[in-house]
Amino acid sequence: MKYSFVILLLVALSFLGCEKDDICSADTPTTPSLIIRFYDVTYPNTDVLKSVANLRIQGVGNDEVLPGYNVVATDSIALPLKTTETITQYRLYEEYVVNDNDTPDDDTDDYITGNEDIITITYDMTEVYVSRACGYKTIYGNVSINLVPDSDNWIKLIRSVDDNQSVENDNEQQFKIYH
Amino acid sequence: MTMNNNLKYIIKTLIVVLCFSGSLLAQTKTPEINVKDSLAVIEQDSTIIKQKYGLRVGLELSQLVRTAFDGEYQGFEVVGDYRLTKFIYLAGEFGAEKTTSSNTYYNATTQGTYFKAGVDYNFYKNWLEMENLIYGGFRIGASAFSQTLNSYTVYTTNQYWQPQFSSSDVKTYDGLTALWAELVIGLKVEIVNNLYLGAHVSVKGLISQEEPNNFENLYIPGFNQTYDSLGVGFGFGYSVSYLIPFYKKDK
16 A cells, blocks of 8 residues: 555656657748749749849848858748838848959958849738747738839849738748849 | 554454354444444454545645745645445545746746546455545546736747847736546545545546637646647646545445
8 A cells, every 4th residue: 555655656756757848849830931032034924933143141230141141042032021020121132242352361452242132021910829839920911022223223023922922931932033 | 554454353353253152242233333443343243344435625735835836836726525335436626726837939827717526436445444545537627717928929940130029918818718538546545534645647638628819728727738739638636635424334
């Protein structure tokens, strides 16, 4: 009798260790990024993918280059949007090259060549509950992208995939940029 | 404890054997014999032992301990059972809990009351007049509660823009309910006359629940923490209870 009490006590205590690992799995879809693909402006009606050479992306107001987009050649990008504001701006450099001014040891006189276009993304936000481990995510509605005009825009045309474009997951393309 | 009873048993048997050579006693029906009084017992056949039937009420202990030491928890539970037959007890609990669930991304408080009702089956064969239980049982549990989202921060894997949106607008979701079934195993040991210490573990399956809009029931009073979409819960507890004997009946 005494022993069974002890055994049961141990069984009961073992349940204390049974808390589920409350870590948000990387497979769980949480706050999505905006997915844009690049197309050849020569064929605006047939959608031929066209990579951007030496692409460098940096958020306006952010001191860092967007990780993974520091001078790359790609036809597909994922831009994280601010969850605190309904507007996010990015600088997209095409043909980003640092010219060392023939003094490779001295970087004070270096200058950047390339064509910088700024896009302004506006949207509204909804916070959606995901799970115990992940909490809430933000999804975006009524997303639109406007190009800030300059004297030499390399971006020629921006189209959304749907009307009243939303950004709710990371698996589908939401915008097309023609260049 | 067992040794002691073995000894008692031997002594009683000896006394009975000695008495047996004398005349058999005529008084076969004496319903109010005190079982603790071994002299009274020997007036009857030693195999007839009376057991107490009545209402046992008590308190759950682990919730009280948690209330004392865990700043994010308050709770109590009243436990009770009523002996129906030799093996079967009607059993139930009611209580109230308030607890806060939090991680880096949210902080929410659940508060509510619950009750459980069911049956325990004692499958322990007691020595003589001992009245301990090792039981298995089931319960149906129901809870009415509210959940308050105190604050949250949006989760995103990409931390390029910081900080993330966070809100500390308190949102309360009232009128939440849950219904579940529960399997229990446990024991109750009589430590002094009519006073019992108990321990049990339980596994619970959610039957239905009313969930808040754009949130979930992180905790259900009486059911404990919910596990993402599984609908399964676990529990354990210790209790101290007092038996109020109503009548006695042959073992």
